[in-house]
Amino acid sequence: MKLFKLEWLKLRLHIFFWIGMGLYILCMILLISGFGSFKLFNNDGAENQGMIAMKTFGEAGFYILPHLWHNITYLAGFFKFIPAFLLIFFISNEYQYKTFRQNVIDGLSIQGFYISKLFSALIFSLISLAVIFFTGLVIAIIYNPDASFAEYTDGADYLFAFFTEVIFMMVFALFLTFLFRRSTVSIIVILAYYFIVEPILGFAIGEPLKYYLPAAPSRELILQPFTRLMEADMILGTTSTDSVSVKFLLTTWLYTLIFAAGGLVILKKRDL
DSSP, rough: OOOHHHHHHHHHHHHHHHHHHHHHHHHHHHHHGGGGGGGGOTTTOTTTTTTTTEEETTTTTOOOTEEEEEEEEEEEGGTHHHHHHHHHHHHHHHTTTTHHHHHHHHOOOOOHHHHHHHHHHHHHHHHHHHHHHHHHHHHHHHHOHHHOOHHTTTHHHHHHHHHHHHHHHHHHHHHHHHHHHHHHHHHHHHHHHIIIIIIHHHHHOOTTTTGGGGTHHTTSSSSSOHHTTTOOHHTTOOOOOOOOOOHHHHHHHHHHHHHHHHHHHHHSSSSS
């Protein structure tokens, strides 16, 4: 708890933390609250005209329980790189300004320093979870005034899936930062791996092995909800999921622990 408080003190006194997190929170709230006004194609109600109907995501039920939690956590997942980049920035600064070395000289163990950085990852992840929860709660109250408590909790497993997705990305960013020690390199590597290297590798090895690449399970936690909203499952021959895969949830946590342990091993083997 002492390390947690120490790390929180470091973060909250840094103006870049408030700027970065403010931007992150604002982007999530604006997208989630405004997404319902975006138009989509829909198959329903236009048979007589022989054309595809247009309606907004809000009219299609984007904010209706129990699918609300699935819908908003999917959108929020696109912003998980912002807190990861902030974490990379803060840890890289520890190396650049030698504060890591000074902390160890002052009596903080290497393990203690590393645990404090894991607490930073936890802080960012908890803030992300809190923002998405309270944003979703307000929207749920507005669009579902007569909903029961059971309806509010139905589908809330997507909140834990979102937290898992974010904490994985944070720990992955932590691992890469201790590996490369430079913020620019770490950010380039994490983006290149997530969007280029792993998709290409997954395409090459095919199913089911591609789902066991490091970042793949976290991608599968919250699948897109749009085919359900557009009522296109029958046309596309797909089935929209209504729950989080326990298999991918456990696999994501396994990789999170692996990268967390790997970061500590790297830190211990490197010179201060």
